[in-house]
Amino acid sequence: QKEVEQDPGPLSVPEGAIVSLNCTYSNSAFQYFMWYRQYSRKGPELLMYTYSSGNKEDGRFTAQVDKSSKYISLFIRDSQPSDSATYLCAMRAQTGANNLFFGTGTRLTVIP
Amino acid sequence: SQTIHQWPATLVQPVGSPLSLECTVEGTSNPNLYWYRQAAGRGLQLLFYSVGIGQISSEVPQNLSASRPQDRQFILSSKKLLLSDSGFYLCAWKTLQTSTDTQYFGPGTRLTVL
Numbered sequence: 567q568k569e570v571e572q573d574p575g576p577l578s579v580p581e582g583a584i585v586s587l588n589c590t591y592s593n594s595a596f597q598y599f600m601w602y603r604q605y606s607r608k609g610p611e612l613l614m615y616t617y618s619s620g621n622k623e624d625g626r627f628t629a630q631v632d633k634s635s636k637y638i639s640l641f642i643r644d645s646q647p648s649d650s651a652t653y654l655c656a657m658r659a660q661t662g663a664n665n666l667f668f669g670t671g672t673r674l675t676v677i678p
Numbered sequence: 679s680q681t682i683h684q685w686p687a688t689l690v691q692p693v694g695s696p697l698s699l700e701c702t703v704e705g706t707s708n709p710n711l712y713w714y715r716q717a718a719g720r721g722l723q724l725l726f727y728s729v730g731i732g733q734i735s736s737e738v739p740q741n742l743s744a745s746r747p748q749d750r751q752f753i754l755s756s757k758k759l760l761l762s763d764s765g766f767y768l769c770a771w772k773t774l775q776t777s778t779d780t781q782y783f784g785p786g787t788r789l790t791v792l
Contacts, residue, residue: 574719600780609684609768609783610722654722656780664710664735664772666781670721 569593572655572669581678585642589655589669592636596657596667599631601640604652604671613653614640645676680705682784684769690790697742697756699787701769704750709771711752712781713744716766728752764791 572589579585587601598617602610614629616622622629628641638657642649655669681704691697703709713725724737726744734744741760745753752769766788770781 598780602783607766607786607788609786612780612782615780664712664727664729665724666722668722670719 569667570655570657570669573672574670576673576675578675578677579645581645581647581676583645583676585640585645585649585674585676587640587642587653587655587672587674589638589657590636591638591657591667593659593667594633594636595659596633596636597660598658599629599638600656600666601627601629602654602656604654606651610654647676647678650675680771680782682769682771682782684767684784684787686787687785688788688790690792691759692792693761694758697754697759697763697789699754699767699769699789701752701754701784702750703771706750706771706773708749709773710781711746712770712772713752713754714768714770714783716768716786722768726754759791761791764789 570589570591601614603613604610616629616631619631619633626643630639652671652673654671656666658666683702685700710729712727714722715725716722726734726736728734728746731746742756766786768786769784772781
């Protein structure tokens with residue numbers, strides 16, 4: 567079993583839709599959760615960073631962590647064509663740890 | 679602000695040839711540095727990381743090696759490339775001086791081994 571599971575998609579939605587991207591994980595020691603956005607042929611860029619359970623909102627993006635279910639989500643409201651990218655979830659255990667565990671990424675296309 | 683550079687951006691090399699990819703970070707000191715490989719549908723695989731000059735930790739045994747000759751320079755090398763070395767190579771950095779204790783990625787190098 568992989569440490570982190572993520573549906574690879576692809577996912578296509580019309581412009582303005584609400585997008586839900588999800589990851590599940592198996593290691594209950596994970597405490598820090600990240601979402602990266604990766605445009606085609608570019609390096610991943612950090613989108614959201616959260617600690618432990620709960621929600622965090624930044625503009626149109628909301629990250630949600632449910633540690634009891636080992637499940638994290640990224641919601642994108644009012645999706646735009648510029649949101650078309652691959653979204654990678656990542657997580658790790660303690661502070662300062664060098665090992666980040668990544669999902670394989672979900673490819674999202676927002677259709678104008 | 680911090681920036682990270684990688685070069686070359688793309689590379690096509692024959693099997694058996696040597697490899698040298700370079701990564702440099704600006705705007706920070708004593709960063710942790712990382713090399714990842716990203717293959718289609720397989721996510722990011724951590725290859726090496728370094729917590730200081732000359733200190734290299736290998737995560738995956740392979741025909742690749744890494745070196746850190748300067749504080750903000752990280753080099754990925756191979757003496758003889760294999761077909762399976764093709765992929766997108768990403769360098770990343772991290773310090774505890776940023777507000778988020780996580781890794782930031784460079785633009786990547788796309789390597790094709792023929």
